[in-house]
Amino acid sequence: MNLDHAKDVHQPGQLGCSWVVASGGGLVQNGMDPKADDMGELTPTLAADLLDALAAGPDRQAFKRLFAHFAPRVKSYLRRLGAEDQQAEELAQEVMLTVWRRAQLYDRRQAGASTWIFTIARNKRIDAIRRDRRPELDPDDPAIAPEPETPADQQVEAGQRQELLRSAVERLPEEQARLLRLSYFEDKSHSTIAEELDLPLGTVKSRLRLALSRLRTLLEETA
Amino acid sequence: MAEHLAPDDLLQEYAAGNLSEPLSLLVATHIALKPESRQTVRFYEDVGGALLAASAPEPMADDAFDSVMARIEAGTPVVPDGGTAAAPVDDAARTRAALPEGVRIAADVPTPLRDYLARVGETASWRQRGGSVAELDLLPDYPGYKTRLLRITAGSRIPQHTHDGAEYTLVLEGSFTDSTGRYARGDVSVADDDVTHQPVAGQECDCICLAVTDAPLKMTGPFGRILNYFVDM
Numbered sequence: 001m002n003l004d005h006a007k008d009v010h011q012p013g014q015l016g017c018s019w020v021v022a023s024g025g026g027l028v029q030n031g032m033d034p035k036a037d038d039m040g041e042l043t044p045t046l047a048a049d050l051l052d053a054l055a056a057g058p059d060r061q062a063f064k065r066l067f068a069h070f071a072p073r074v075k076s077y078l079r080r081l082g083a084e085d086q087q088a089e090e091l092a093q094e095v096m097l098t099v100w101r102r103a104q105l106y107d108r109r110q111a112g113a114s115t116w117i118f119t120i121a122r123n124k125r126i127d128a129i130r131r132d133r134r135p136e137l138d139p140d141d142p143a144i145a146p147e148p149e150t151p152a153d154q155q156v157e158a159g160q161r162q163e164l165l166r167s168a169v170e171r172l173p174e175e176q177a178r179l180l181r182l183s184y185f186e187d188k189s190h191s192t193i194a195e196e197l198d199l200p201l202g203t204v205k206s207r208l209r210l211a212l213s214r215l216r217t218l219l220e221e222t223a
Numbered sequence: 224m225a226e227h228l229a230p231d232d233l234l235q236e237y238a239a240g241n242l243s244e245p246l247s248l249l250v251a252t253h254i255a256l257k258p259e260s261r262q263t264v265r266f267y268e269d270v271g272g273a274l275l276a277a278s279a280p281e282p283m284a285d286d287a288f289d290s291v292m293a294r295i296e297a298g299t300p301v302v303p304d305g306g307t308a309a310a311p312v313d314d315a316a317r318t319r320a321a322l323p324e325g326v327r328i329a330a331d332v333p334t335p336l337r338d339y340l341a342r343v344g345e346t347a348s349w350r351q352r353g354g355s356v357a358e359l360d361l362l363p364d365y366p367g368y369k370t371r372l373l374r375i376t377a378g379s380r381i382p383q384h385t386h387d388g389a390e391y392t393l394v395l396e397g398s399f400t401d402s403t404g405r406y407a408r409g410d411v412s413v414a415d416d417d418v419t420h421q422p423v424a425g426q427e428c429d430c431i432c433l434a435v436t437d438a439p440l441k442m443t444g445p446f447g448r449i450l451n452y453f454v455d456m
Contacts, residue, residue, distance in 0.1 A: 044276075060292070067288050072280030079281055089284055093291050100295055111265070115272030122240040122271065134240065135248040135335035137255040143333035145409070147258040158269075165273035184239045184271050185278070190232055205232050212235065215270060 042069045044159035044166075047113035054103035063100055070114070071096050074121045080185045081125050091128055095121045112162030130187065161219055168218050176211035179204065227410035228260045229253050233391075238267030245362055245370040245435045248335060249393050249411070252433060255333035256409030325349065326359065326372070328431045330396035330408060336433060340372075355379035355424075361433075373432045375399065375424040382421075388437035390414045397430035399423060 042050070042065065053062040075092035083091060098120050106116050126134045137144065169177065182188045182196075190208070194201040229250060236242050237250040254261040284290075321327070322337070323344030332340060339361050349357040355376040362370040375381055377397065391413055398407040399422040406412050407425075414420055424430035 058295075063292075064288060067291070070275075071283050071287060073275055073278050075283060076278050076281035077275055088281070089287065092283065093287055093294075096291055097294060100291075112269065112272050114276040115269050118272040118275045119268055121275070126240050133244045133247070134242075135244065135251045135339075137251050137261075138334040141255065141334045141337075143331040143337075144255045145258050147261065161269060162272060162276070165269055166276055169270065169273045170277055180270070180274060183235070183241065184274050187241055189236065189241055208235065209231060212231070212267070212270065216266060219266075 042066075042113075044112050044114065044162040048106075048108040048159050051099075051103050051106045051113050051116070052108065054100065055106060063096075066099065066113075067096050070099070070117050074117065077118075077121055077185060078125055078129070080181075081129055081187050083125070083129055087128075091124055092121075094128075095124050098124070108158055110158060112158045114162060115158070125187075164219060165215060168215050172211055172214070176207055176214075179208050180211055183208065225404065226257070226259075227404065227406050227412060228257055228263075229391075229411040230413060231263065233411075233413075234260055234263050235267045238264050238271060243365070243368060245365055245368040246391065248339065248361075248370065249391055249433055249435050252333055252336040252395075253393050253409065253411050328372075328374075328396060330431065332395060336395075349374065353382060356381050358434075367437060369434075369436045371434050373430075373434050375422070375430040375432070377424055377429050378426045380421060380423045390434060390436045392435075393433045395431045395433060397428045398425035399430050399432070400425065 047066065047069070050059075050062040050066050053059045054066070071092050074095045075088045078088040078091050079085070095117070099117060102120075106113070111119075123134060126132050169180070172180070179193060182193050183190070188196070190204050191201055193199075194204040197204070233242075233246070233250060234254075237247060242250065250264075254264055322332070322340050325348060326340040326344040343359070343361055347359050347361075349359050351357050356379075357374045359372040359374075360370070361372065362368065372395075373381075373392075375397075391411060392406070394406045394408055394410050394412075396408060398405055400406070401412070401420045401422040403412065403420075405425075412422075
């Protein structure tokens, strides 16, 4: 098992700094230059503020900033999942339209802005690219088993959590980061990943588990 | 008593959006009943959000923003998109409506399974499978999967069987016990291709489960061979 990176040291300046961190991690593609990124830098807190502004009323300026930041990233997500350029463009526009229309349903205590937008993009691509359905629970269903209240001192605000996760995923070893990308960005089941990388299924699962548990531990330690 | 939560890799594939409809149905129903798994899914969605935020942007068309604004201003109707993390509930009463008699199982069935039962309930009927087990197909036309409700008579044993693929079983009511433990409401059992198991339903009441298999069951006992004949038909 690969534990080389288990004692990853927190790098000063990475936490809570700019939204675009290009160096060192395996997740930023194409050698992106932060200076060249004119697609709207946003901190998670600001992104959540903008969604709240949008929920409060038709705020064109807030939407424009969200659009500048998220639309190109959603498009890139959809491209990797097999959409042609034109389809990815159209679907990314659809996703942003949904963001505008559903902003009132966004709850910053539950999810960071990028998580919320990720779930919209994910559902859109299952529907439009994979042509399948993804049944979901209904949060207002009385049959749902309630969650225990998290004590206030253990709550990490969703935005803060997102910032920590951002910097953590960028410091994952490439081998683990690659598996995450294949799973989240390429619609590949664990068994397909195993076939393509010529690895035993158990190895794929244990590496993914390792990557995810590192991220989780990091969040819990911070909580 | 130990809970049997769905394995993390299944929850992660659900969060990433990589599960088929039958398995998504099973996971979504499981997380409605098990808050801990719901929180796990939320964490895996956070990872998806972090990956999205960290991904390299791909430039949009020059007029993209303006054309979305034009659609907003023109009030283009929303294209149904399969819901979001917090899908709007336009009709809360719908989920509480009584289910058709054939699929009325005593335990409170959470959405989304409830919607599927309501849909098949009018026409589907339970098929008796060898005395102690009855089954009802939920997604008979979905390729590569069998998605069924199983009703196992209280206290009875279901025929010994192995699997070509994996079998995922979510308990909705009652319980069953096999060599890996006791499974009660909300619990998920995963049996791989090399597991031969022989679950026994609890005495308290009939055990009702949602079972998803990604390949047909193979019964191994003498009784099972007869069942296989029907399964393969």
